[in-house]
Amino acid sequence: MDKRKIIGSLFMGFAFFSVAVNAQQPLYKNATLPVEERVNDLLGRMTLEEKILQLNQYTLGRNNNENNLGEAIKQIPAGIGSLIYFDETPELRNAMQKRAMEETRLGIPLIFGYDVIHGFRTVYPISLAQACSWSTSLVEDACATAAMEARKSGVDWTFSPMIDVARDGRWGRISEGYGEDPYTNAAFCVASVNGYQGDDLKSSDRVAACLKHYVGYGASEAGMDYVYTEISNQTLWDTYLPPYEAGIKAGAQTVMSSFNDISGTPGSGNHYTMTEILKNRWKHDGFVVSDWSAVPQLIAQGAAADSKDAARVAFNAGLEMDMMGRCYDKHLETLVKEGTVSMERIDDAVRRILRVKFRLGLFENPYTPVAKPEERFLLPQSKAVAERLAEECIVLLKNEGGILPLQPEGASTTTIAVMGPLLDAEKELLGNWNGHGRAEDVYPIKKALQEEFAGRANLLFHAGCPFDGDDESQFASALEVARQADVLLLFMGERHNWSGENCVRSTIELPDVQSAFIAEMKKAGKPIVLILANGRPLALSNVEPLCDAIVEMWQPGVPGGKPVAGVLSGRVNPSGKLSVTFPRATGQIPIYYNRRKSARPESGKYQDIPSTPLYEFGYGLSYTHFAYGDLSLSKSSVSAGEKLVAQISVTNVGKCDGAETVHWFISDPACRITRPNKELKHFEKQPIKAGETKIFRFEIDPMRDLSFVDADGQHFLEPGEYYVMVGGQKVKLEIHE
């Protein structure tokens, strides 16, 4: 009999078993007591060796084929603090957890973590795309679904959300966060933490969140991975810390330290960020886990002499759990004995980890009930959230002459040629960090189009060109097909592994072969609709003039081609707006909307191209038109403590229903620390039916929305002139003494 099945049946018996409690049992086993009391009691019983084991994380599941399952488990110390869990069924976890519960003196459960980044099995659009939906509620729903699938599969803790503000499209990890703006990252961070954690971490469908990568990883020089970042304290506070502060306030249980060197002090050895800010100022009482091997990597970075030194530096800086670095388990005991690491710090670190384990209810429910895949994965409601989110992420970048929606009339007369490397490439539509997602779960583009246009058009499919390389052998036959069609749909972009960790590109233009293919198809003289799936902003200047319409569908996850098919036919009115600037050329990087002001705004430009982006942050078209009323303020002069309301009406003056996102910006023309031309402070998306008017409001709290931070994170609000801005309008607001 298959070993997995044996383990499965063994654990069916105790899957719903809760640890019994009676009066004789130690306090930490009494679920009715407050968490702090239980933590203190347990800590008081632990030896140094047991404490140190809690501070380590290994892995479980990868390469665990049926023949070596047992061995792999046996190699792991039963009293280890945590494991990264690569399996997608609870059995292996339960087998390991049984060792922790039954073969250790105190029975401290393990916490199992995993990268549930944009879905576990039901894969959602990549995070960069999610932010283009401007729908925090949909993102919260998506994270809640991911949490349910994960927890029911044996995962208690996700290494998500990634909230690294990123302004360099070459950096592959830009796909994993919510774009270039601190406020946007903060808003989606809160939504995501709420979705993962809910109100009760003990619930069988929630997981603990982990804010990463703390901090400034997105500032990686030249877009390369794992490298140096030059971040002044001012920029740290202005740009990189705000999403973390928001996530901590929302209750995120854990934080992951980053790989990058922050102006001379690596994130994983940084006392200022991990202890002074996170714990002392923000009062975070959960724990910091290192990124994978980030502790020993302090040696490569030149911040530690050897692995023992690395353990000392990282641990004393405020990093509680060593992910796969094997420095803490080897050296912490010696460091304590030598007096360079204090027992007080050990106790503080262990206390933080135990706290999270108690909050997750692991002492009472250490095992994951065994449920069939169909009871947890790809449930209709989970797929519905994915589809809705993927629809709302789609950004219509160009629509010359209203070529879209296609609305073909007369089935026999309209012929659509569908081409490009993304046809038959379901895996690519999952994006990077796709958890346990499978290509066969993805709705194929061809199928989606066939269904969408059934009886309304003839579809001619032809791959035409590869993702990259120089194979143009199909160009000629593709041109023949293009000549028979009324309109061309070109599905192009990136493979799923062109973005994500360690996936850096030196240019963000489409690969030459794809650009050449578009130019070749232009020879057919038919309208071209370019549909893009990619994991980063692209520089599209060379192909944009060849295309009548451009649709950014991003990497949508399991809904695959269905949402974009709806956009092409007009069933779905696109409502996404960019969460990241699309430059004209790679050479413009870094380019982002909230750059600090120039001394000579009209000069210092590029000589060879316009210095403006091709598509700016917040840009996105709709099939309808929205007319904005006049922007008004309830008061034009207030004191620092007085609140006011800004308001604007938006009317759908077009023929179809739609949804509009209003972005509320502020600006401060003169400040003791210079500010950007505009800064996002609020956004709201509302559906607006054809002919309908909706009111959008921004409740302004000057202390929250008009104050800034100095280089030490101290907030200040200066009296004087500010502007509230929406679209092309701005109104003055005075803050008086």
Ligand code: NOJ
């Ligand atoms: C390295 C990545 O940087 C991080 O994002 C991830 O959570 C860990 N590996 C664990 O897989």
